[in-house]
Amino acid sequence: MNAIHVDKLTKHFNTKVLDDVSFDVQSGELLALIGPSGSGKSTLMRHLSGLVTANKGSDSNISILGNSIQSSGKLAKDVRATRVKVGCVFQQFNLVNRLTVLTNVLIGALGTIPAWRGYLGFFTQEEKVRALDALDRVGLREHAHKKAAHLSGGQQQRVAIARVLMQEADVILADEPIASLDPRSARVVMDMLEKINKADGKTVIVTLHQVDVARKYCPRIVALREGKVFFNGAREQLTDEVMFSLYEEDAKEMLNHESPELSPMVETLAAAG
Ligand SMILES: Nc1ncnc2c1ncn2[C@@H]1O[C@H](COP(=O)(O)OP(=O)(O)OP(=O)(O)O)[C@@H](O)[C@H]1O
Ligand SMILES: [Mg+2]
Incomplete structure (x- = not known):
């Protein structure tokens, strides 16, 4: 489909x-x-x-x-x-820093619950259980009651993923x-x-x-x-060759290989291009 x-x-x-x-x-x-x-x-x-x-x-x-x-x-x-x-994950995580990790995940449900509950921040027990399950899946259940701002960048991005799971996007x-x-x-x-x-x-x-x-x-x-x-x-x-034919100089930056043994090849291609 x-x-x-x-x-x-x-x-x-x-x-x-x-x-x-x-x-x-x-x-x-x-x-x-x-x-x-x-x-x-x-x-x-x-x-x-x-x-x-x-x-x-x-x-x-x-x-x-x-x-x-x-x-x-x-x-x-x-x-x-x-x-x-449609769930979105962004480079800058887009969490509400002053709210707890759990509340940030619950925000994922806002599109599907009545607006008044959203305004009051009233979530059902079932929603809280689902949010904790989502945090479990990203390995952050024990951080549920911390403020989002107190997590590392990697952890914050995992909260953003939990929020998308909560959304059931x-x-x-x-x-x-x-x-x-x-x-x-x-x-x-x-x-x-x-x-x-x-x-x-x-x-x-x-x-x-x-x-x-x-x-x-x-x-x-x-x-x-x-x-x-x-x-x-x-x-x-x-392939790297296609990358160079498509991107020319920009390819050098984009082929930021983790493996050092590939770097000489990139340099050769860059020189040839
Ligand atoms: N609201 C806007 N008004 C005017 N120009 C814009 C607007 N949004 C994007 N652009 C221009 O559109 C082009 C593409 O931007 P875009 O942010 O989509 O690129 P990108 O591929 O995501 O880049 P990056 O890898 O840096 O994130 C840029 O030249 C940008 O300046
Ligand atoms: Mg961009």
Whole structure:
């Protein structure tokens, strides 16, 4: 089943930021969206969640789980109902620092409970149990009553993942979820996203700077360059050589290999390019 459908997405701010972008994501896929800084990854993710609309009057269409998010630059009327099924994870975690970890996870339920309960911060016992279970899954149950601000960056990102689990989102959009983390925390967070994808069958799009990480975790990769889709295919096809032909100088930064034995190859390719 098709989980995400993007067709002819075009967005201009002062310049063209997304240019005729089309791709589909099947239900249960774990897809990496890569590209150099400024290539339009975050803008694309914001269009998927309906936070930004495409150019008015363009042929742009986005649907998620068969429901329209936006069409020709206009949000769909029932976009709220679809948004509940789309969970977002951000580079800066977006937790409420002064609230407890548990409350931050409970916030994931706000889209599906009556508004008055949200305003009063009134959650049922069942919701609290589910939030604790979500914290259990990310290994942070014992931190439930700490303030979010008192956790490390890696732990805060795991709370953000627990919040998405609480939301029971079917689609997870993670924009640079590991860009602010040390390598070990980054691995833990990517392992968790992979596990949620595999065990729960959630559809996940993750934007990444590191091509290594994209190739390690994501069977399919979409690469943007200057707002256009430059590559859409299996990770095996995105070789270092293809990376260099697509990204030229930017590839050097993106092929930030963890393994030192690969660096000479990168240098050779860079010199050749
Ligand atoms: N609201 C806006 N108004 C004007 N320009 C914008 C706006 N949002 C994004 N842009 C421009 O769109 C381009 C793409 O930005 P975007 O943040 O999507 O890139 P990115 O691929 O996510 O980059 P990074 O890897 O640095 O996160 C940039 O040139 C940016 O300045
Ligand atoms: Mg970005």
